Amino acid sequence: MTKRIGFIGAGMMGSGICRSLLRAGYPVTVVAHRNRDPIEELVKLGATEAKSTTELAAGADVIMLCVDRAETVEAVIAGLAGGLRAGQYVIDITTGKPDTSTKLAASLKANGVTYVDAPVTGAPVHAAAGQLASMVGASPAVFETLKPVLDAYSTQALLFGSTGAGITAKLLNNFVTQSSCQIIMQAYRAARRNGVDWEKLYNTMLRGAARSGSLERIIGAALQGNYKGQQFSIANACKDIDYAGALVAADPDGARIQAAVLGALQRPVQAGLGDRFVSEMLDPEVERQAS
Structure with missing residues (x-):
């Protein structure tokens, strides 16, 4: 039935x-x-x-x-x-x-x-x-x-x-995904500040170990002027990383990574930008509002 x-x-x-x-x-x-x-x-x-x-x-x-x-x-x-x-x-x-x-x-x-x-x-x-x-x-x-x-x-x-095992696996998956998103966006912010051509950097990363789905969604879209490539809200990402803290707390390095990623996500949330997509954190205007 x-x-x-x-x-x-x-x-x-x-x-x-x-x-x-x-x-x-x-x-x-x-x-x-x-x-x-x-x-x-x-x-x-x-x-x-x-x-x-x-x-x-x-x-x-x-x-x-x-x-x-x-x-x-x-x-x-x-x-x-x-x-x-x-x-x-x-x-x-x-x-x-x-x-x-x-x-x-x-x-x-x-x-x-x-x-x-x-x-x-x-x-x-x-x-x-x-x-x-x-x-x-x-x-x-x-x-x-x-x-x-x-x-x-x-x-x-x-x-x-x-x-509980399914949610544990999901939080660990999102710990990797959201940490990776922040690293990618930090790299491209640094590229912006240091005059490194985004398209050349992106095409280089696509041919090496830096290639990932998050890279393609965030930067591939951003190169077309679209900062909404990673369609996952900042508020949800912040919540997931917060919840993941209990899973990685026993490892000092894991705890430090979690704290850094959580801090990066909390800033736009506290600025009232939680409903924006994670990839929009790379948008200079969103970055300005969150600072």
């Missing part, structure tokens, strides 16, 4: 995941988002809109969350508490905290509800194309039960271990 999906958080990434679920034949119910555009588009594609998260949960076999942070996940789950029933699954796509996942899993299990952390890597375009990679924390049996759902929007879904 096809599982009915209730999706909370159909924003830039979540709406793409919903599109892939609908394309795979899953009945999807969504709930009002602060931006109604993706909700209305999904309804046109066949999704149903619920008036509340409680109504959404009542008609779902699987409730999926794709929100901004661990604290929001806790608030949403608390709001759903009266509407959940034994036998349901909660798939949390949010990049949150491992300890929050284990705590929620234990509390939901007491009511017969199974919680799974399954954050993803990829961009909104990959979500809509069903080309994300899912990192899953669950039991092997639960993973196999839910894998068809995950496969609807993922070209790779890997079980990393029990609850």
Whole structure:
């Protein structure tokens, strides 16, 4: 029997995941988002809109969350508490905290509800194309039960271990990605100050070990005058690096790297620029506003 999906958080990434679920034949119910555009588009594609998260949960076999942070996940789950029933699954796509996942899993299990952390890597375009990679924390049996759902929007879904393992893997992935983004932008700021031609430097890096997806998205776009190549908000990057701190704190070098990257991201957030994309930190005007 096809599982009915209730999706909370159909924003830039979540709406793409919903599109892939609908394309795979899953009945999807969504709930009002602060931006109604993706909700209305999904309804046109066949999704149903619920008036509340409680109504959404009542008609779902699987409730999926794709929100901004661990604290929001806790608030949403608390709001759903009266509407959940034994036998349901909660798939949390949010990049949150491992300890929050284990705590929620234990509390939901007491009511017969199974919680799974399954954050993803990829961009909104990959979500809509069903080309994300899912990192899953669950039991092997639960993973196999839910894998068809995950496969609807993922070209790779890997079980990393029990609850919290998926989010741990995602935070480590983002620690590498966001640290790399800052190093790339520092290098090109230095190039700007020292009169080094960006295009020549970029073409050189493409032919060596410095080549990366982040380099191509950030600098490849910037060379065309577009500072929005890395479509991930500064606020979310800041949150992820903050959460990753607990994972690298035991290593002094790791802690220093984390602190430096976090500091670089906190400055634009504190200047009210958290909704801008990470790659926009290379824009001289954004750099000026954040200083």
